[in-house]
Amino acid sequence: MREIMISHTVTGLDVMCRHCGNAETATTTYLKHFRLEGTSKDSVTLRCLCCHTAMSTPLGQLSSLYHHRAS
Numbered sequence: 001m002r003e004i005m006i007s008h009t010v011t012g013l014d015v016m017c018r019h020c021g022n023a024e025t026a027t028t029t030y031l032k033h034f035r036l037e038g039t040s041k042d043s044v045t046l047r048c049l050c051c052h053t054a055m056s057t058p059l060g061q062l063s064s065l066y067h068h069r070a071s
């Protein structure tokens with residue numbers, strides 16, 4: 001079960017924690033209400049800073065954030 005939902009938007013990503021309702025629209029990898037941890041070659045752990053739920057996700061899911069930062 002995916003505790004943290006990621007959906008793509010025009011400008012970045014919508015991230016929402018299903019556990020506590022914490023949500024954020026992200027345009028860079030510097031999130032206010034979530035944290036990216038343990039970035040490896042092909043996956044990253046996304047942690048909710050409110051309830052500390054964490055979910056591992058393929059790095060490709062967040063690629064638009066990295067691309068945005070680089071451009």
Ligand SMILES: [Zn+2]
Nearest residue numbers: 017020048051
């Ligand atoms: Zn949460």
